[in-house]
Amino acid sequence: MHTDRRTNSTPRFASGGLLAALRRLDRYSPQELSRVSQDYAFRAALAEECRSLTARGYEDGDHEARAQVHAALAFIHDHDYSAVAVEEVDREFQPVLRDVAALLEGAVLDHELSRIAKGAVTGYPDSGSAYVRWLKAMVSDHPAGWHPLYQEHLPESGEWEDLRLLTQETSLDPRFDDILALMRWAGRGGEKLEIAANYWDEMGNGNPAMVHTSLFDQALEAVGADAAYVRDTLMPEAIVSGNISACLALSRRHYYKAVGYFGVTEYLAPRRFRRVVDAWRRHDLDEVGIVYHDLHIGVDTGHAAGWFKNVVGPLVSGDPRTGREIALGAMIRFNTSQDYLDALLARMRCRPRRDVAAIAVS
Structure with a gap:
């Protein structure tokens, strides 16, 4: 009642x-x-x-x-x-x-x-390798896997200001290294090593100049996205995504959901970032600002492969019950990502178009 x-x-x-x-x-x-x-x-x-x-x-x-x-x-x-x-x-x-x-x-x-249909997270294989194929098929089937913001808008009509609006990613990217560090507490064996390797990449493999949070800050600076701009443009959907990312990593009981959630995040990043890099270079913007996204095209391809092989697969093979939790986390990521990208694309399309010179001095 x-x-x-x-x-x-x-x-x-x-x-x-x-x-x-x-x-x-x-x-x-x-x-x-x-x-x-x-x-x-x-x-x-x-x-x-x-x-x-x-x-x-x-x-x-x-x-x-x-x-x-x-x-x-x-x-x-x-x-x-x-x-x-x-x-x-x-x-x-x-x-x-x-x-x-x-x-x-x-x-x-x-x-x-x-929001998740019961059938979306049932009937999955109970062997790790088959489960990974099943999970990747989920990516292809969900609209967020090939969102028109990345597949159509950025390549065909994306402008300089659209790249600036992508600083909504501040709700996740700047704390991803800490998220990985937190997830290592719950992981074991090979999965712990895989997450640790991912974390070390985030740390620039020991090179302070290549620490990913620093590279992300360079991207923000290159498009003129200072703290005031980020605060004033941050959308509710981005805040939701940031909060869910944060809470899944903070609580050990959500570890399996976090594995699915961040596995999908890693898997989608290369295809999305490739579109960002192409749009960036089409507008002839400072190359120093695109190092973060360019680097992740290759790095996250490897991270996603390792995450599925060394984290997702062994978890499901070891206890098939984890497959449901991993799938729930993946679906949460799909749905919140779609919410965010739908809202961001709508904002990009309704924003008055200005020329680059006008934006640069604004």
Whole structure:
């Protein structure tokens, strides 16, 4: 029986909502945070605010409430994936953040799982090699596998500003090395070694100039995508993708879903990035800015092959039950990627066309 969570919401969080409450807590002293962590009445009220917000967003279809869910999650994930400042070493914020994250992430993933047809993740082979072929066929069958943004728009009519809009990828690419590091905790044997090799590539194989996050920053700089531009243009669909990527890697119980999710990410990257590189060079932009994408055409081809052979295949052969979880993760990636690319392509197509000179001085 459905309970209307809105009737139980507390006025304690009325001022600015959940995100504002988290930001206020983030300014608390170590002593204040310790008191809050031990105030279970407060934490219960905070949990009820989360339930009310997710009910409005995902049961009632309130898009603003859903946006607030993801804004709060993005705030939490920024904490989770950021280095701690030395003056914050005594501030224990995690108990409260984990309370909130568990409720919000649960609602988000339940929604994504509800979008997947049962038949899409059943009837798969129980041998690793056959499963890999089955999973690759899923890529070919899903619209996100060959999205028109990459297959048609960029090659045929993509402009300089369209490449700038692709900085939406800041929701995933800059923290992919940390995601791989987190996934290594749950992996074993050969799968752990494969993820480690992938991580070492992200680290530029020990060359600081070739660390992938640094190369991505060069791409942003080359198209004039500073922090303000990224903040002002970031779409809700990109934030959703970033939050799901973050939460799948952070929780060990989602490891098998993460294997499918990021395996598909690696598999799709080369074909997509090739289109980006072609469009970049067609507009004769600075080559230093395309090193990141150009490098990943070859690197991710190898990563995808290794991921399927040394991670996906052995997991399914070892325990066929993991095949369903891996397929669920892959489908979540397909669906959220399609949402994001559909929205991004719509923005590209409706954007007023300007010449390169005008853009360069804007």
